[in-house]
Amino acid sequence: MLSNGTLVDLGVLGPARVTDLIGQGGQGFVYRVQQASGRMLALKWYRPESASAEQRQGIRTLVDFGAPDHRYLWPLSMAEVAGVPGFGYVMELREPKYLELSRLLANRDAEGRELQVTFAATIAMCRQLAASFLRLHARGLCYRDISFGNVFFEPATGSILICDNDNVGVDNGQSRVLGTPFFMAPEVVADATFATLPNTDTDRHSLAVLLFYILFTGHPLEGRLTEGGLRDPAWLSEHFGAGALFCLHPERTENRPPAIVQQYWELYPTFLRELFGQAFVDGLHEPGARVTEGQWLKAMDRLADAMVRCACGSTGFFDDADPQRGCRTCGRSLAPALLLQVGRRRIAVSAMAQVRGDHLGIDSDRPTPIAAVRAHPQDPARWGLSNLTDQPWTARYAGNQQVTVAPGATVELTVGQRIDLAGGSVYVVRP
Template sequence: MSDGLRPGDPTHLGGYDVLDRLGDGGMGTVFLARSPQGRRVAVKVVRPEFSHDEEFRGRFRSEVNRARQVPPFCTAEVLDADPDHNPPYLVVEYVEGPSLAQVIREQGPLGAAQLHSIAVGVATALTAIHGAGVIHRDLKPANVLVAPGGIKVIDFGIARAFEATSQHTRTNQVVGTVSYMAPERFDATSGHPVGPPADIFAWGALVAHAATGRNPFGGDSPTATAMRILTQPPDLTGLGGTLRELVSRALEKDPAARPTARELLDGLLTVADQGGAARSAQDLAGMSTVRMARAGGGADRGRRSTSSAGRAGSGRRGWLIALGSVAAVIAVLVPAFLFGPHLLNNQAKPDPTGSTAAGSPAAGGASAAASTPAAAPTTGSPSAAADPTEAILAGQRRILLHVVEIDRDLSLPSDGELGVGDGTGKEALFVLEPVGVDFMIKSVNPEIAHRPCLGVKRDAEGEKSLVGADCRPTKATLFAISREGKDDKGRPSYAFLNDEYGPVQWSPTRKEIFVEFLGDAPLDTTFSLVDRGAV
């Protein structure tokens, strides 16, 4: 919304021509500006009292560098910053569209479909933000923009530079909006650090507000609201179904009891599946977008700061896959009546087999498939019948998990110790069981009545291996699947990625399967899904 330039407002900031005033906030003023290349951008100018504080400038520079690591598909991209300018400023992508606060103010509480889209979009953004090692700290409806192509979360990460600057932030003063602050932000004696779970709490309050038009802890004053957040359960009247359960978990007082952003996303996508949203082999690359966006998923709990490079070997390759197929996720999950036309238009949904519906090979991996115009195969069509991948991903086909690099197959005998073999016998047969956007890997060996699913086990030395585990969705038993290329027989090959522990790998020295984050090292182990008939 335009406020018009006021006397004393700058007309130039660095190389940017200031065009208009967009608004004011607790951290500074936001202007619409034009870059030297002619692009419209949003410039946030820091409040004058911070200008001469070297501690603030250092923190501001550090936080900007972190924010630049966040992928831009669901956030306002950080384009530039000058912490040494007087006053310091930050340049981000200018996003056309009202804020969620404005939408709720003008339209009232959102309908079920709109609400679910907002919940998914913000959870996706938080997954990407946390995956880059950034904490938002000021998530609220005013910082969620409803753009024509989807939602954008803005003002992420920079609040820490303000909040952590001792000269300007007193012990009892925090940056943010009280109604969306987690309990640990008020109670410094709790021993709970302010981390990603604080953003999850804000997500819960935001979704509840969007559903009901009121804050779940609303009081007559900021102090009363803070006391309710600290001592009272949320008022979720008017919010029902599975979404109510997710919001309730997000609003737990104990940060450790809240789900991660990635777990929220799993829960929301599971609801979409149950509600009839499309989930098929053609959506695999789109689902990989979300998985790659959750690259530092463990950082949601502050346990590690590993980026997507630690998940799929090369961070660059992982993000190319993610960004190349993000439109598939948005087109499936976000209704056009809220966010505008589908982003794909005439593009086909990616086929994880590397072929189009017409049977022509796709050039390259998931991102190449995403750009190939074709019609998705319909159930019962010849192409669908000839390709078992959709049925494999739905858990309807038995498969061999063929280790491409050693030309061997995984095997789970009745003792529950995973090995490799020649692919013969019941010990080598598995099925994939979909759980949200991830999978459990279950043996169909009838001799394994207990612990038939693969899970990650950590020994006393910290080494991680795959063993038989109970078939319950946990951080140890859920795996994402990422398309990596083809094996020597021309079959698609995949990486199996555990969000908590890393990719599944083969050790040529130990002659065993293990799990480990790789940093920037190349991914050495991929798998073919070899069809072995109906379950």
């Protein structure tokens, strides 16, 4: 261990001093360090048994690569202490508002207070995970250990951070890191020789497991079949390796999950359930058939577009494959009166609807609201679209009538209308 006040050499970042210990794990210790400028960073210092030449070279490679996305708490530089054997690396500190992802399932923060995580925040979380791993894989890297323990989230917005990035390596490279049980791909679990190593395809399985947990509050392979038996390597291999069975398999029902998972399953639209079917039926034992990060990104955008608020106040999702599906609380139809068509995407008109930068092909990483749907204050059956930008719009009607919609103004929505924004057009259509 390093004592408080220890001077640490951060290479090109200059010196820093250890201020306090903030955590520890199997590989080493995490300290807070302060540079002369006052900047605070997190230092991971490896235990002697983990401070191998291979690990050192791996960290150097990651430093040279640079972070693929701002959501990664990526190694910024190597760290050494004069006269002390071993090494470490520094990264940005995680803000306290970010919680371990396991808190989402518990629905409690570290003090036991109930969390208030909206569906919008949940979708944002899934979208950011897909985008972050898409960028990682595009750099020729694989994460190798996607799991609860390595993702943190901010409950109010769904913003995420990905940590423990020293496990990242070159895709299809040699690795001693196989992953976390229950998140590892079946081909890795089933290989008793440990010759099957993580790669992009195994990452995609782990990502799908993580997304399923976030959306449905359970594991996709856990159900009645996994309830019994000693949870030893043989049990793990049987239920998460060669014998793994999706708990919501469309034909095989012997591994059905707890009721809460099935309730969430029924809440989401058909297209999302079909995509998870691809992930855990077609792609479970066929790595090349797994859902890609780009597919998840499009699905999360589509899911956000389908989100509606029922008249009773509950959140639900319009399903164009089942347009008369009812609200989970009151049973009313969730079909909206109108849809906004933006390119190929369709947004269900409700009090939750927005047109964002990603609808227009811009600002896709941090989608910024461009327009918001508003109900008429005296007549909830009438809807308007509010201009959230600093540029005027033009609303066009049949017969070449048109009006200008100033910044901050709202235009009433009618079928057949076209609203021209700075970056594209919105068409008002019926479901």
